[in-house]
Amino acid sequence: MKTIAVTDPDDPRIEHFRDVQERDIVGRGGFIAEGKVVIDHLLASPRFAATSLLVARSRIAGVQERFAEFPQLGQQIPVYVAEQAVMDRIAGFAIHRGVLAHGQRLSEQAPLELGDGPILVAAGISNHDNMGSLFRNAAAFGVSAVLLDDTSCDPLYRKALRVSVGTVLSVPFFRAGNVRDIFDILSNAGFQCVALSPGGTVHLDEWQPADRVAVFFGSEGQGLPQYLLQSIDTLTIAMAPGLDSLNVSAAASITLHHIYTSKRP
Known part of the structure; x- marks a missing residue:
């Protein structure tokens, strides 16, 4: 060389x-x-x-x-x-x-392609470590695309790229507007939309994902907008008393693993 x-x-x-x-x-x-x-x-x-x-x-x-x-x-x-x-x-x-x-x-953002695998939606994710971890989880568990709302940080930042071990460059991602826009896009495309929330009404281990499913993850502080949580099914992860939530990347890994294993032959 x-x-x-x-x-x-x-x-x-x-x-x-x-x-x-x-x-x-x-x-x-x-x-x-x-x-x-x-x-x-x-x-x-x-x-x-x-x-x-x-x-x-x-x-x-x-x-x-x-x-x-x-x-x-x-x-x-x-x-x-x-x-x-x-x-x-x-x-x-x-x-x-x-x-x-x-x-x-190589070019400007390509047209949105949803594919047949699960969709991960990142809403208000401003921490580069969390963004990189979300992409690493997405790659590990067969996510076909990551949709970013317009308030999430850039996955191409050096630190997010490093934490993702480069998977930001292999998992397709798209900026898709605000959370309501993304929800409308996915609903109209026939996706089952669910959100992770500490106050979720469905336990993750009792939930059976549909063939086409999109999972919304919000920031650890503000979380997802109330209008979204009132519009779709909300999931919660069982955990020991004393804490009400997990780091967003940890919650994503558990949820995506559940989807991945439920769809394996």
Whole structure:
């Protein structure tokens, strides 16, 4: 794999990687993928493309071996190599994984595709760790698409991507308006819509999901809007006394696992 040496942190060729904290990459175009596992998903994605890589010199041997199946690296996609100290100065923090990629969408958001698997709806999810975990759960349990309301954070933030172990780049996701819009879209498409709530009226272990099902998850503070909770079936997860709720990603993993196992042959 052909590489390009970078010795100056101010080299204009690596502008995309400069100061890549989440607040700094917004508005600059594209996104940053961190770590070999995440970059695996980026290189294999039909919806996103890598534009360049920045690798610590001490990690280049492992990267070459890992990415040998992607001949475009070093050819159409430049691979920059820097000493660790230079790389850290470029990025603005210590890059422990030693490899970054800049990626971009191949096109504007595609038309909404719901597929036949379960749909996960993320409403008001503003924490990047939770967003990444939701996508990892979605990938593990066969979710066909994630729908985001217009108040949820961007799954393409570096931290959300890292927590998702790259599954943000493999599970289709769509911005679909506010919660009411999403509910209308899914209901009209014939989906059974349910929501997780501490005050749910149906115990999860007694619930049988329909063939096409969409599950709404809200933020841990505000939760889902009351008008939605009054319009659809609400599920609750049995737990020991003393707590009334779980972290949203934990609740999603339990719920999606229930759906997944109920549909297995």
